[in-house]
Amino acid sequence: MSGRVRVWCLRHGESANVIAGIAGAVPTAPLTARGRRQAIAAAQALAGEPLARIYASTALRARQTAELLATAPTVDIAEMPELVEVGIGQHEGTSDPSIRAHTAEVLRAWIIDQDLGRRVADGESGRQVVARVTAAFRQIADLHPGETVAVVGHVASLTVTLGRLCALGTRVWGKPLPHAHPFLVEGDGHAWSCPAWPGAAD
Numbered sequence: 535m536s537g538r539v540r541v542w543c544l545r546h547g548e549s550a551n552v553i554a555g556i557a558g559a560v561p562t563a564p565l566t567a568r569g570r571r572q573a574i575a576a577a578q579a580l581a582g583e584p585l586a587r588i589y590a591s592t593a594l595r596a597r598q599t600a601e602l603l604a605t606a607p608t609v610d611i612a613e614m615p616e617l618v619e620v621g622i623g624q625h626e627g628t629s630d631p632s633i634r635a636h637t638a639e640v641l642r643a644w645i646i647d648q649d650l651g652r653r654v655a656d657g658e659s660g661r662q663v664v665a666r667v668t669a670a671f672r673q674i675a676d677l678h679p680g681e682t683v684a685v686v687g688h689v690a691s692l693t694v695t696l697g698r699l700c701a702l703g704t705r706v707w708g709k710p711l712p713h714a715h716p717f718l719v720e721g722d723g724h725a726w727s728c729p730a731w732p733g734a735a736d
Contacts, residue, residue: 539675540682541719542580543696545689545711547572547602549595552713557634558626558657559619559688561593569595572714573602580716583682585609589674590686591617599714600686616670619688620663623656637690644694645707660694667695675723684716700728709733 547569551560565573580603588611590600600611620641625633636654643649643660650660667687674683689711696719697706711717712732719728 537679538720538722539678539680541671541674541721542583542585542682542684542716543692543719544576544599544684544686544714544716545692546591546593546595546599546686547576547714551595555629555631555634557628557630557637558622559593560627561618563593563595565595565598569713570598570602573599576714576716577603577605580684581605583684586678586681586683587612588684588686589614589617589670591615591619591688593618593688596686596688600684603684603686614670614673616666617685617687618691620654620690620694621658622654623658625655625657641690641694642707645697646704663691664695664698667691668699671695671699671719671721671726672723675721679722696726696728699726702728702731706731 547565549563549565549569551563553566588600588603588609590596590611590613592613592615604611622637640652640654643652650664653659693706693711709731715732717730717732719726
């Protein structure tokens with residue numbers, strides 16, 4: 535067990551794109567005031583954890599969340615583009631309700647039907663998303679055996695990837711990750727476990 539990394543995963547705090555109903559990766563959307571408060575609360579929840587590093591998506595809302603988590607001056611933040619949200623190609627940044635509904639249908643196909651070939655328009659397939667996020671977690675495991683880190687990511691890309699890595703199956707569907715709610719994932723780069731998915735026991 536000493537070679538396994540402990541990863542405190544969390545979705546970024548509430549952000550402007552969520553409030554506005556904008557779909558896609560939306561890399562420039564900032565945290566809202568509520569999102570900042572959520573990130574501060576997450577930092578307080580993790581205050582007793584010996585975080586070796588905080589990894590964050592390159593999206594602004596994830597970086598801002600990570601900055602608020604880094605309460606100790608010795609904890610550095612590393613940006614990882616592999617952790618960004620699912621890309622939806624030509625529909626990136628739309629507020630069209632039909633595109634948002636289609637995006638949810640594709641995510642459902644990835645999780646419930648295990649059909650990772652689906653995508654929104656010319657956006658990413660489930661295979662591409664799982665491959666890049668898995669690569670990020672594998673790299674983190676290689677760099678931090680026996681250590682504890684935090685990962686700030688996004689609801690869809692974290693859900694579909696961790697659902698597969700931790701063999702959670704359909705249990706993650708209908709349980710969208712709450713904003714800035716840390717949950718533990720442990721692994722060695724090959725085998726991963728998630729003792730408690732947020733909301734799975736509700």
